[in-house]
Each structure stands twice: as C-alpha cells, then as structure tokens.
Amino acid sequence: MPPTDSLPTFTKSIAITVRQPSKLRNLELVLLLVAIGVSGTAIALVQLGVNGAVDVGVLLQAGALGMLALGMHVALRVVARDADPFILPIATTLNGIGVAMIYRIDLARGLVGWEGLAIRQMVWAGVAMIIALGVIIAIRNHRVLARYRYVAMFVGIALLLLPMLPGIGLTLNGARLWIQVAGFTFQPGEIAKIALAVFFAGYLVTARDSLSLVGRRVLGLQLPRARDLGPILIIWVAAMGVLIFQRDLGTSLLYFGLFVVMIYVSTGRLSWVLIGLGLFLGGAAIASRTLTYVEGRFAAWLDSFNPEVYDAQGGSYQLVQGLFGMAHGGLVGRGLGRGDPTITPLAESDYIIASIGEELGLVGLFAILGLYLLFVARGFRIGFNGTDDFGRLLAVGLSFVIVLQVFVVVGGVTRVIPLTGLTTPFLAAGGSSLVANWIIAALLLRLSDEVRHQPRLVVDE
Amino acid sequence: MSELTLLILRIGFLILLWAFVFAIVYALRSDLFGQKVRRLPAPNGASAASASPAPSTAPASSESATARTEAIAPAPAAPAPTAQEVADEPVARRLVITSGAKEGMELELGDDQLTIGRSADSGLVIRDDYTSTHHARLMLWSDQWMIQDLDSTNGTFLNGKRVSIPTPVPLNTPVSIGTTTFELRR
Numbered sequence: 033m034p035p036t037d038s039l040p041t042f043t044k045s046i047a048i049t050v051r052q053p054s055k056l057r058n059l060e061l062v063l064l065l066v067a068i069g070v071s072g073t074a075i076a077l078v079q080l081g082v083n084g085a086v087d088v089g090v091l092l093q094a095g096a097l098g099m100l101a102l103g104m105h106v107a108l109r110v111v112a113r114d115a116d117p118f119i120l121p122i123a124t125t126l127n128g129i130g131v132a133m134i135y136r137i138d139l140a141r142g143l144v145g146w147e148g149l150a151i152r153q154m155v156w157a158g159v160a161m162i163i164a165l166g167v168i169i170a171i172r173n174h175r176v177l178a179r180y181r182y183v184a185m186f187v188g189i190a191l192l193l194l195p196m197l198p199g200i201g202l203t204l205n206g207a208r209l210w211i212q213v214a215g216f217t218f219q220p221g222e223i224a225k226i227a228l229a230v231f232f233a234g235y236l237v238t239a240r241d242s243l244s245l246v247g248r249r250v251l252g253l254q255l256p257r258a259r260d261l262g263p264i265l266i267i268w269v270a271a272m273g274v275l276i277f278q279r280d281l282g283t284s285l286l287y288f289g290l291f292v293v294m295i296y297v298s299t300g301r302l303s304w305v306l307i308g309l310g311l312f313l314g315g316a317a318i319a320s321r322t323l324t325y326v327e328g329r330f331a332a333w334l335d336s337f338n339p340e341v342y343d344a345q346g347g348s349y350q351l352v353q354g355l356f357g358m359a360h361g362g363l364v365g366r367g368l369g370r371g372d373p374t375i376t377p378l379a380e381s382d383y384i385i386a387s388i389g390e391e392l393g394l395v396g397l398f399a400i401l402g403l404y405l406l407f408v409a410r411g412f413r414i415g416f417n418g419t420d421d422f423g424r425l426l427a428v429g430l431s432f433v434i435v436l437q438v439f440v441v442v443g444g445v446t447r448v449i450p451l452t453g454l455t456t457p458f459l460a461a462g463g464s465s466l467v468a469n470w471i472i473a474a475l476l477l478r479l480s481d482e483v484r485h486q487p488r489l490v491v492d493e
Numbered sequence: 494m495s496e497l498t499l500l501i502l503r504i505g506f507l508i509l510l511w512a513f514v515f516a517i518v519y520a521l522r523s524d525l526f527g528q529k530v531r532r533l534p535a536p537n538g539a540s541a542a543s544a545s546p547a548p549s550t551a552p553a554s555s556e557s558a559t560a561r562t563e564a565i566a567p568a569p570a571a572p573a574p575t576a577q578e579v580a581d582e583p584v585a586r587r588l589v590i591t592s593g594a595k596e597g598m599e600l601e602l603g604d605d606q607l608t609i610g611r612s613a614d615s616g617l618v619i620r621d622d623y624t625s626t627h628h629a630r631l632m633l634w635s636d637q638w639m640i641q642d643l644d645s646t647n648g649t650f651l652n653g654k655r656v657s658i659p660t661p662v663p664l665n666t667p668v669s670i671g672t673t674t675f676e677l678r679r
Contacts, residue, residue, distance in 0.1 A: 059520055063516065063517065066512075069509075070513055073509060074506065077506055080499065080502065118517055118520070122517070125513065364504065365507075367499060367500070367502075367503035368503070370499070370503075392510075396506075396507055399507070399510040399511050399513075399514050402511075402514045403513075403517075409521075489598060489600050489617050490595075491593055491594050491595045491617070491618065
C-alpha cells in the first residue's frame with residue numbers, strides 16, 4: 033500500500049526485472065552445444081577411421097540423442113533454473129564418447145543396425161535421459177526422499193536380492209547380477225546403489241551423534257562404542273554376501289565403500305575409515321584364499337605376465353590385452369577407428385577405458401578422467417553448499433558412487449587394484465548403468481537447484 | 494582420405510576434447526581459485542563518524558531498542574539520507590540482525606539481490622505475523638544497497654520512515670520488517 037498513486041507503476045516496472053536472465057542456463061547451453069559437437073565429431077571420426085567415409089544415418093541417430101539432451105536443457109530452464117550448469121554437458125560428452133567407442137567396436141565386429149550394441153546404447157541413453165528428466169520433475173524437493181529412507185533401504189535390499197531369485201536371475205561371466213524379464217536383461221544392483229545412498233544419508237543424519245560423539249580415545253583415535261558398530265557390521269555382512277553369493281567383487285566394494293565414506297563425512301571420525309578399511313581388507317583377504325574366482329583375480333593382478341596365469345581359464349589374458357592396447361595407443365593414441373581394441377574381450381563394457389586409451393591415447397584418457405573429476409567436484413561442491421544435512425550427505429554419497437566406480441574400473445584395467453566388474457559411468461555399454469548414472473546426475477541437478485533457492489537465513493518467531 | 498588429414502583430425506579431436514575440459518575449468522575458475530577480491534575504497538571521515546563500531550556478535554541493545562520504537566512510531570524519524578550523502582560510503586558486506594528473534598545473527602551479502610519475506614524461496618525468511626510473503630528486497634545498484642518494498646501489507650521502515658520507492662540504505666541504519674530489525678555493515 034504505497035502512499036501515492038504514482039508509485040505502484042514504478043514498483044511494478046521494477047518487479048518485472050526481478051526475473052533475471054538465467055546466466056547459468058545460457059552457460060549450460062553453450063557447453064552442451066560443445067558437448068554435442070564433441071560427440072558428433074567422435075562418431076564421424078570413427079566412421080572416417082574405419083570406412084574412410086561418413087555415414088549420415090548413424091550421425092542422425094546420435095543427433096536425435098543430442099536433441100534429447102537439448103530438450104533436457106530446455107526443461108531445466110523451466111523446472112530447475114538454478115541447477116548446476118556443468119553436470120548435463122559433462123554427462124552428455126561422456127555418454128557420446130561412449131556411444132562413439134561402442135559404435136567403433138560394432139564396426140570392427142561387422143555388426144550393423146539393431147544387431148549392434150551402439151544403437152541399443154543410444155536407445156538406453158534416450159530412456160535414461162527421459163527417466164532423469166522425470167526424476168527432476170517429480171522430485172521438486174529432495175527432503176521428500178529423507179522421509180522415505182527406510183523404504184529406500186528395503187527397495188535397495190530387494191533390488192540386491194532380486195538376481196538371487198530362481199527364474200529371473202541370470203548369471204553372466206560368472207557374476208549373478210542380472211535379471212531377465214521378457215527378453216530384457218537388467219542389473220538391479222545399479223539402481224540399488226542410489227536407493228542405498230538415499231538410505232545411508234537419511235540414516236546417518238539421525239544416527240551420527242551417537243556415532244561421532246561417544247567412545248573411548250585410544251592412541252589419538254576416538255573409537256566408537258561396540259554397540260554402535262552394528263550398522264557398519266550389517267553393511268559389511270551384506271557386502272560380503274554380494275561377494276560370496278553374487279560373485280562380484282566390484283559391487284561389494286562399491287556398497288561398502290559408499291557406506292564407509294558417508295559415515296566418515298557425517299561424523300568426521302577417521303576411526304570409521306580405519307575400521308571400514310580393516311573390515312574390508314580382512315574380508316577380501318579371506319575371500320582371496322577361499323573363493324576361487326577372487327583367488328584368480330588376485331593371481332591375474334599380481335602375476336599378470338606369467339604365461340601360466342595368462343593362459344589360464346579366467347586368467348590375465350584380458351587384462352594383459354588391455355594393457356597392450358593402451359601401450360599400442362601411446363601418448364596420442366592410434367586415432368579413432370585406427371586401433372585394434374576388439375582383441376580385448378569385453379572391449380565395449382568393462383574394458384572401454386582400455387579401448388579409449390588405445391584410440392585416444394594417454395592425452396584423451398586424461399581428458400576423460402578430467403571430465404569425471406569435474407563432474408565429481410561439482411557433486412562435492414553441491415554437497416558442500418547444501419544447507420540441510422540430508423542434502424549434503426546425499427550429494428556427497430551420489431558423487432562418491434561415481435568416484436568409486438571410476439576408481440575401481442580404471443584401477444582394475446590399469447592393474448592398480450585387482451580387476452573387478454564395475455561399469456565405467458556413462459561410458460560403458462549397459463542400459464542399467466546408464467539409467468542409474470543419469471538418475472544420479474538428475475538428483476545432483478535437483479540438489480544444486482535447491483542450494484541456490486534455499487534461504488540464507490530464517491528468522492522464526 | 495589421406496593419412497595426413499586423418500592425423501590432423503585425430504589431433505584436432507584431442508584438442509577439442511581438452512578445449513571442452515578447459516572451458517569448464519575456466520567457467521569454474523571462481524570456484525576453484527576463489528573469488529577475486531575487490532579493493533574497497535578507504536573509508537572517509539564522515540562515514541566513520543556516523544558508523545557505530547559495535548561488533549556484530551554483541552549488537553548495542555539501546556540501538557535496537559530505538560530501532561523498534563521508531564518502527565512502531567515512524568513520525569519522529571530522521572529524514573532518509575539522499576543518494577549523494579551515502580554515495581561515497583563503502584559498500585556494505587554484511588547484514589546484521591539487531592533486534593528480533595535472531596538478534597545478533599549476520600549474513601554475508603554477495604553481489605546478488607537478497608529477497609526478504611515469509612515464503613521459503615526468499616533469501617532471508619522472516620516468519621512473523623507482520624511479514625508479507627514477498628515483503629521486500631535488497632539489491633546492489635552501482636555499489637549501493639537499495640531497499641525496495643514489494644507492496645507489503647505492513648511496510649518496510651528505513652530509519653523509522655516507511656519505504657515507498659527503492660531507497661539507498663546507508664551503513665548502520667536500522668531497517669525494520671515486522672518485528673525484525675537489521676542493519677547493513679561493512
């Protein structure tokens with residue numbers, strides 16, 4: 033109620049300018065166009081390298097995917113105007129390079145059209161982007177997720193156990209991680225990791241006081257009480273269960289590592305990391321003696337170039353071929369379409385990093401790792417800026433899921449740690465992994481939008 | 494396609510990839526290397542004299558008390574300072590709550606506007622019976638914080654005087670919204 037009549041018009045003319053141009057979204061648009069350009073160039077270079085000519089058909093299919101990414105950008109302008117502008121371009125670039133690499137392997141194997149993995153990867157990428165968009169639109173407030181933390185726990189456990197069910201469970205390459213329904217295979221564990229991250233964040237927000245404040249001090253470390261060890265032991269048992277019954281070292285490491293990191297972030301106690309590492313190394317040491325497949329992985333890791341190990345069933349043949357491939361690539365690589373990545377088994381999924389290393393070289397591989405680094409740095413930044421503890425923990429947990437996958441896969445392929453079967457986020461062939469990682473990207477986008485929307489200070493009567 | 498062209502394309506792709514990485518790093522530079530510090534002009538005598546050096550953690554209670562009486566009875570208030578008077582003051586960096594439920598709390602002011610109101614999407618949320626959903630906003634106009642009342646029901650008071658047009662907010666001058674009073678400080 034301004035005192036004079038001339039004032040409302042003035043106030044209104046200013047009120048219009050309250051809606052500021054979204055600088056963040058414009059930056060995202062520029063980066064996204066570059067990202068689509070990088071992906072398109074990669075596919076065109078693959079065609080030039082293999083066939084010496086550009087095939088417009090595949091480029092158009094990839095272009096449709098690019099349009100979908102642009103559509104996601106437009107949707108973000110409406111539903112999450114202040115979301116982080118780097119996540120979508122980085123995810124698009126990684127996804128596009130992954131598609132280009134899978135397409136390249138298809139060409140080498142003579143797979144065209146729907147036989148090929150690349151087209152399926154593109155379809156899955158489209159599905160994943162649409163699901164991610166659905167997540168951004170459906171979850172307008174991440175605190176809703178905190179309310180469903182125990183639901184998330186049961187969903188996570190159910191998804192973990194799903195492949196163990198007779199009838200729909202499927203064993204591929206020795207690991208029982210897949211379900212098969214009506215001809216479709218899916219890896220429910222990929223979705224389970226998101227559900228578990230939600231549960232861990234929700235649980236630790238309520239439980240961290242008892243986990244961090246009490247306990248005895250021994251040698252400068254504050255040890256937790258024995259009764260507070262319950263949750264970490266339960267997760268440890270679950271991780272060991274995955275290791276023994278589903279025969280998958282990587283997934284087991286991912287779940288347990290995620291919990292240890294989130295408990296460390298929420299309590300700030302180094303003792304939890306030491307307890308976690310001790311438990312996992314202890315479990316892995318026992319497993320490496322008793323479980324033959326883990327034993328084989330350890331032997332392939334420590335003694336890769338031993339001819340006996342190299343020739344053994346499940347030996348180090350794949351690992352060594354991957355290393356040879358990367359050595360063949362050298363510093364700048366053979367060029368897309370000019371190497372021989374197909375010599376390595378599973379060059380399109382587990383070993384896509386070795387394929388990229390061969391064709392793009394160390395320089396290209398480091399650019400990819402740089403993109404992961406930036407993606408995860410954004411995730412941690414979103415967590416750091418968050419104003420509520422659940423959102424902070426969730427952002428850190430989700431980012432750490434990506435970190436741990438990249439570390440385990442790249443470490444395994446480059447012989448830093450024993451090889452375990454995890455998928456390289458956004459790059460590797462596989463629909464479930466793409467869907468899961470795009471959902472992670474969507475949640476990070478949603479969290480980052482809310483960070484900027486949150487009140488700086490609340491004065492409550 | 495000759496080998497040379499392929500080689501150039503191959504190197505070109507790697508350069509493109511790294512250019513993308515560096516474009517992101519460049520866009521992120523303030524995040525990675527910190528904000529560039531803007532040098533503030535040295536405070537002159539006039540503003541130093543009017544400035545009360547009270548630390549934010551212990552706001553002077555007499556000050557806030559007067560602020561509140563002024564808010565209730567706006568009549569005897571000092572005239573609002575003109576733009577010239579406040580133009581050579583340093584830019585305010587903090588918002589300090591001097592009375593109300595969160596007395597003593599302070600908020601760093603950036604370069605963006607700060608919206609004030611009862612709604613949860615405001616920058617400064619004040620929930621009491623007198624505050625409107627979108628009550629007012631503080632914005633930085635050429636290095637001067639201005640307060641604008643967004644047609645609130647109970648009004649915004651700068652130094653006890655009801656604000657009707659965007660008004661410059663001098664340092665250490667009480668601004669009242671509902672039962673909360675704050676000041677801008679360096």
